[in-house]
Amino acid sequence: MLKNRIEGKFSRFRQASKRRSIQLVISISFTLVAIISMTFMAFAFYTNYVNTARQRAIEDNKQVIEQVSWNLNSYLRNMMGISNGMYYNVIKNMDMTSDSMTEEMDLLYEANKDDLISIACISEDGALISAAPIATRKAGVDFTDQEWFVGTEEDIENFYFSKPHVQNMFETSNYRYYWVVSLSRSIDLNYMGYTRPGILLVDMNYSSIEQMFSRVNENGTGYVYLIDSNGEIIYHPKQKAIYAGIVEENNVQAASYDDGDYIENFNGDKRSVIVKTVGYTGWKIVSVVPMNELAGDYTQLRAFMLIIITVTIFLILFGNIFISKIVTDPIKKLENSLNDIEAGKFESDKIYIGGSHEIRHLGRTIKSLVDQMKELMDERVKEQKEKRKSELNALQAQINPHFLYNTLDSVVWMIEADRNQDAISMITSLATLFRISLSKGNNIITIKDEVTHAKNYLAIQKVRYKNKFEANINIDPAIENCITIKLIIQPLIENAIYHAVGDLDDEGIIDINGYERDGDIYIEVRDNGMGIPPEILEGLLKEKTESKGKGSGIGLWNINQRINLYFKGDYGLRLESELDEGTTAIIKLPKITYEEYKGGDKSAEK
Amino acid sequence: MLKNKLFIGSFLAILLLIVVEFLIYNTYIFGDKRIVNISFIVCDDTLTNWESMKSGAAACSNDYDSSVIFLNSSKDAGAQGQIDLIKSQLDAGTDYVVVVPYDYEEIANYIIDNDLEKRVVIVRNGAKNKKLKSVLADEKLLGSDLAEYIAEHSDCKNLVLLTHQNDLDKEQLIVGLDETLADSGINLNIKYYEDYSKENDLIFYNYIASGMYDGIVTLDEKSIDNAVAAKDNISSEIPIYSLDNRPIAVYYLEKNQINALAFKDDYTMGFLAVDMLMNPKNHTNTDGLYYIVDKENMYLEQNQKVLFPFAK
Incomplete structure (x- = not known):
């Protein structure tokens, strides 16, 4: 069902598409090509622009990370410098049994207290040797259990950087707890020449690191966080939310990244990630920018392009309609000229010649063709007219000898019967008849003349047939001045006499009636003979029908053919017959007066 | 005549299109992003004890176009002080108020009586009430x-x-x-x-x-x-x-x-309160919004992170 409907719609579309105009084709084609090209260009431009801009954003982020890395490195170098200064300049040069490092330690602390929470020197068994600022060690706290202590002992060659933690070493008077990152190192302590290991601890203020990153995260898109080499978060803008489990971060994966930029999918979000490793520590600074935030800046560009494209499409559409109209208007006008020619209006002057060179050439060619065609048609019409005239004359030429033969046959018969007076009368009538029939060479005469001709003929035949029949002529005077082809009534009378009433024992009657009906003229020749059988009647008006018995047999077809040739249409001869009742021959002619005919009314000759 | 009408119609259509698109463009591009203002109201003489909740609210706020401020009414003013502050904040055009109630019942009644259920959220202290938005520990x-x-x-x-x-x-x-x-x-x-x-x-x-x-x-x-x-x-x-x-x-x-x-867990409650307002479709899980620690475990890594705020 659906398939049928779709096929139906497709078929209608195909039908409609076949009727499409050249203007429509041009407009749609040009518009489609323009839109496709423009869309492709816009897409290419947009993609290129976005990719470039994204790359630029990534480069900007890299610069930010470089800056953060520099700041952090600087901070860490400073902290390591404090540790180095304390160790190499102070501790290495002192005997722990007699000297105190408190003063130097306090000086270092005071000079850097914004970035430091404390400096401490601890013996290998966890005893506090010295600390700045001076503070009371918390009771019950074993330093050797603390991460930094364990970490330093495991790697005595290098600095150890702990994870951020709350310092749990000294008593505080203001209930404050400090988040620190412990920078610790293994040191050698001199006890009267004996060296014992110890640990120098610099507790960096975590707040300094936090502020360093917070400033970066306050600006721009995305965020920056810091992890250690194991992926443990050192700083993250949502650090606590991550610990609480309400926010997730891809920190473990990030720890496996080498320095560089990456595109990663995390929790369904595509993100641009840049990683930069911090020297000494193995920490990694990770910048994360969701891809949709990178693309967010292009909303303006997208909106602008959308406007430009939409407006341009409309301009192209209307421009194409306008241009295609200019191009196709001459073609349409030429098509209209061709339509006129198709409708039979061979007026070459009205053929459109205009527009582009090609169209003008086409118009001129069509005009030339029409001229030639018209010439050929005129010649053809002329030939046809000549042919018709020749045929008419030929038919007419058949009538005269036919009639002459019959009449002369009657005259011979009269002379043989010593009916000289009758013969004279007949020859006189014949002479009159020929005078009429000559008709100054015209085939067209008035009905009045044709009837006179018929009367003369009847006069001859009455003599011949000793008035064995009676002829009644009743012609409406109103049609007497109308035209007819000459010698069409006489052959009918002749047929009526020879084939119907001539051999009747009873008195034969021939009625000749002429009248007008529905604007046409009818002339009937009716006899009361034996009638004609239908099978014969059917073939009487056909060509080459030979009459059986008397007569030449060419009369009826000849009459019908001559009327048809001259007047065309449904004018001609019709026969009606009923056995034992008689036969009626009916001539139908157009009503044209002789004056109209002579006046050159061309419509008379249809 | 018909051609002229078509031409004028086409011209007007393009003009209309350009105007409409320009308006959309203008609104879309130059329209200021609306910042949602959220006021947290606590009953305390200082905000020192509220750093964790501030951090949580601020962390969540950064994810949205929102701004969070913390306000305190004195303990002496009690619940009425908080109500006055809620009213003044809403009158001043604040979009939402998050309140840590001094007296839950009085604050809850005020919210319900004044049809403020959609604009005021109760956090931390209180009892679960289906009529009110709240982020509370169990x-x-x-x-x-x-x-x-x-x-x-x-x-x-x-x-x-x-x-x-x-x-x-x-x-x-x-x-x-x-x-x-x-x-x-x-x-x-x-x-x-x-x-x-x-x-x-x-x-x-x-x-x-x-x-x-x-x-x-x-x-x-x-x-x-x-x-x-x-x-x-x-x-x-x-x-x-x-x-x-x-x-x-x-x-x-x-x-x-x-x-x-x-x-x-003040941090998480502050975070979730903002998240609830800015993204109501998010399911707020209020499990585990509290901790119990003793001296033995207070310095464990997981407890440090929730027990000690990042002091600046």
């Missing part, structure tokens, strides 16, 4: 967990709890505490007071000195301070179990002045 479960801790870590059999008789937001906590302690065979003596008076300052001395009870449970700041002071003065070893979020409570814990500290 108080009953908190009480129950604290009771389990007491049962597991002490030999107490007869505890005393001093609380305000109208402190409705502690009601479920006390129920959870009482039921679970009873299940463990521990008796909880709940003492109510109407207004905290001078006499209350001495009441813990009496409790400790009398030896009537072998443990104390405190659920408000004044009680914990007085109980600790009494314990110090008498040099008693009586165990104290407290609910408190102040840094000094951590200090008490570290100094062995209290034996266990239950505290609510």
Whole structure:
């Protein structure tokens, strides 16, 4: 069902598409090509622009990370410098049994207290040797259990950087707890020449690191966080939310990244990630920018392009309609000229010649063709007219000898019967008849003349047939001045006499009636003979029908053919017959007066 | 004539299109992003104790086009002070108010009576109420967990709890505490007071000195301070179990002045309160919005991160 409907719609579309105009084709084609090209260009431009801009954003982020890395490195170098200064300049040069490092330690602390929470020197068994600022060690706290202590002992060659933690070493008077990152190192302590290991601890203020990153995260898109080499978060803008489990971060994966930029999918979000490793520590600074935030800046560009494209499409559409109209208007006008020619209006002057060179050439060619065609048609019409005239004359030429033969046959018969007076009368009538029939060479005469001709003929035949029949002529005077082809009534009378009433024992009657009906003229020749059988009647008006018995047999077809040739249409001869009742021959002619005919009314000759 | 109409119509269509698109462009591009203003209102004389909640709210706020401010009304002004502040904030054009109620019932009634359910969120203190938006720890479960801790870590059999008789937001906590302690065979003596008076300052001395009870449970700041002071003065070893979020409570814990500290996760509650307002479709999971720590585990990594705010 659906398939049928779709096929139906497709078929209608195909039908409609076949009727499409050249203007429509041009407009749609040009518009489609323009839109496709423009869309492709816009897409290419947009993609290129976005990719470039994204790359630029990534480069900007890299610069930010470089800056953060520099700041952090600087901070860490400073902290390591404090540790180095304390160790190499102070501790290495002192005997722990007699000297105190408190003063130097306090000086270092005071000079850097914004970035430091404390400096401490601890013996290998966890005893506090010295600390700045001076503070009371918390009771019950074993330093050797603390991460930094364990970490330093495991790697005595290098600095150890702990994870951020709350310092749990000294008593505080203001209930404050400090988040620190412990920078610790293994040191050698001199006890009267004996060296014992110890640990120098610099507790960096975590707040300094936090502020360093917070400033970066306050600006721009995305965020920056810091992890250690194991992926443990050192700083993250949502650090606590991550610990609480309400926010997730891809920190473990990030720890496996080498320095560089990456595109990663995390929790369904595509993100641009840049990683930069911090020297000494193995920490990694990770910048994360969701891809949709990178693309967010292009909303303006997208909106602008959308406007430009939409407006341009409309301009192209209307421009194409306008241009295609200019191009196709001459073609349409030429098509209209061709339509006129198709409708039979061979007026070459009205053929459109205009527009582009090609169209003008086409118009001129069509005009030339029409001229030639018209010439050929005129010649053809002329030939046809000549042919018709020749045929008419030929038919007419058949009538005269036919009639002459019959009449002369009657005259011979009269002379043989010593009916000289009758013969004279007949020859006189014949002479009159020929005078009429000559008709100054015209085939067209008035009905009045044709009837006179018929009367003369009847006069001859009455003599011949000793008035064995009676002829009644009743012609409406109103049609007497109308035209007819000459010698069409006489052959009918002749047929009526020879084939119907001539051999009747009873008195034969021939009625000749002429009248007008529905604007046409009818002339009937009716006899009361034996009638004609239908099978014969059917073939009487056909060509080459030979009459059986008397007569030449060419009369009826000849009459019908001559009327048809001259007047065309449904004018001609019709026969009606009923056995034992008689036969009626009916001539139908157009009503044209002789004056109209002579006046050159061309419509008379249809 | 027809062609002219078509031409004019086309021209007007393009003009209209350009105007409409320009308006959209203008609105879309140059239209200021609307910042949603959220005010947190707490009842405290300073905001020192609210750093965690501030951090949580700010962290979440950064994810949205929103701005968070914290305001405090004095403790003396009580619930009315908070109501006045809520009203003034809303009148000033603040989009949402998040309130940590001083008196849950009074604040809740005010919100309901003034049809402010969509604009005011209750956080931290209170009881669950389907009519109100809230981010609250499961108080009953908190009480129950604290009771389990007491049962597991002490030999107490007869505890005393001093609380305000109208402190409705502690009601479920006390129920959870009482039921679970009873299940463990521990008796909880709940003492109510109407207004905290001078006499209350001495009441813990009496409790400790009398030896009537072998443990104390405190659920408000004044009680914990007085109980600790009494314990110090008498040099008693009586165990104290407290609910408190102040840094000094951590200090008490570290100094062995209290034996266990239950505290609510202010950071997460602040975060979730903003998230609830800015992204209502997000499911707010209020499980685990509290912790119970003692001296042994307070410096464990996971507890450090929630117990100690990042001091700046």
